Amino acid sequence: MKKTIFVFSALIIALLVLFQLGKYSYVSGNLSIEIAIAAIAIVFFVIGVFINRKTLRQKPENRTTINHEKIEQLGISEREYEVLVHISKGLSNKEIANRLFVSESTIKTHVSNLLVKLDAKRRTQAIQNARSLQILAA
Amino acid sequence: MKKTIFVFSALIIALLVLFQLGKYSYVSGNLSIEIAIAAIAIVFFVIGVFINRKTLRQKPENRTTINHEKIEQLGISEREYEVLVHISKGLSNKEIANRLFVSESTIKTHVSNLLVKLDAKRRTQAIQNARSLQILAA
DNA sequence: TATGCACTCATACTAAAGTACCAAAATCCC
DNA sequence: GGGATTTTGGTACTTTAGTATGAGTGCATA
Numbered sequence: 408m409k410k411t412i413f414v415f416s417a418l419i420i421a422l423l424v425l426f427q428l429g430k431y432s433y434v435s436g437n438l439s440i441e442i443a444i445a446a447i448a449i450v451f452f453v454i455g456v457f458i459n460r461k462t463l464r465q466k467p468e469n470r471t472t473i474n475h476e477k478i479e480q481l482g483i484s485e486r487e488y489e490v491l492v493h494i495s496k497g498l499s500n501k502e503i504a505n506r507l508f509v510s511e512s513t514i515k516t517h518v519s520n521l522l523v524k525l526d527a528k529r530r531t532q533a534i535q536n537a538r539s540l541q542i543l544a545a
Numbered sequence: 546m547k548k549t550i551f552v553f554s555a556l557i558i559a560l561l562v563l564f565q566l567g568k569y570s571y572v573s574g575n576l577s578i579e580i581a582i583a584a585i586a587i588v589f590f591v592i593g594v595f596i597n598r599k600t601l602r603q604k605p606e607n608r609t610t611i612n613h614e615k616i617e618q619l620g621i622s623e624r625e626y627e628v629l630v631h632i633s634k635g636l637s638n639k640e641i642a643n644r645l646f647v648s649e650s651t652i653k654t655h656v657s658n659l660l661v662k663l664d665a666k667r668r669t670q671a672i673q674n675a676r677s678l679q680i681l682a683a
Numbered sequence: 684t685a686t687g688c689a690c691t692c693a694t695a696c697t698a699a700a701g702t703a704c705c706a707a708a709a710t711c712c713c
Numbered sequence: 714g715g716g717a718t719t720t721t722g723g724t725a726c727t728t729t730a731g732t733a734t735g736a737g738t739g740c741a742t743a
Contacts, residue, residue, distance in 0.1 A: 454593065494669060500729075
């Protein structure tokens with residue numbers, strides 16, 4: 408926000424400066440109005456480019472919004488989703504079991520359910536499908 | 546590419562038009578050079594904004610630039626990388642073997658080598674590591 | 684209360700995945 | 714031509730992953 412204000416201030420100043428230049432070249436006998444115009448065009452073109460770049464560069468960071476409705480829609484429970492996240496991080500069933508303080512059997516059950524709900528045959532495919540459904544962060 | 550050419554053509558035409566406008570306002574007795582200059586500034590500012598938006602909107606699609614140097618650095622061969630890509634798509638060793646017209650044994654060898662080179666214990670972890678190394682598209 | 688759902692866990696399998704070790708072609712490069 | 718690297722493939726084995734089935738617990742709610 409502060410940057411936007413700064414850029415606009417610079418924009419106004421540039422406008423005033425160019426007005427003065429325009430007047431001067433007019434008074435001093437039409438030295439080169441065209442060059443002044445070209446300069447104005449270039450300056451404001453560059454300003455336009457810069458402003459846009461700064462505003463658009465912030466978007467790519469929060470690009471992956473997790474689709475919570477989709478998760479519900481697929482009937483994936485909270486615990487199952489938790490397991491899914493751990494799978495996508497590359498953990499084995501045993502490792503996930505340790506992190507969630509449950510037995511490996513439990514994780515296997517969750518994984519099996521996840522594979523059905525995500526229409527996958529393998530956990531790697533589940534990751535891929537979940538990503539394309541925007542259920543997992545890219 | 547074609548769009549870029551079109552935009553630049555439009556840009557040049559706009560420049561010429563504004564030159565003419567500038568001359569006219571000068572000849573017709575200093576009607577309002579300042580207004581003309583303001584118009585030029587606004588027009589080129591808008592053009593700058595538009596060009597940037599079009600060029601930056603294409604990036605989010607191929608936002609993940611694959612780091613080819615990293616692949617080399619890790620000593621991952623072409624064939625191994627090919628296998629890695631298929632793994633990330635969620636294919637089994639057998640499926641990869643069929644797609645690449647080689648035996649499953651060969652794929653297993655490639656996968657084992659990949660796991661060492663990517664410092665992973667499982668294929669899911671290999672995917673995750675490869676992604677964080679920007680070797681695979683997100 | 685009982686009915687359903689989520690979570691838990693176990694057993695017994697089958698199927699993949701991954702390791703270790705070896706080795707023959709094929710390709711590349713000096 | 715010959716060495717290095719890549720690609721291919723095999724066997725034998727261990728480890729994970731995944732399936733099928735059944736069952737107990739807790740919790741919310743009709």
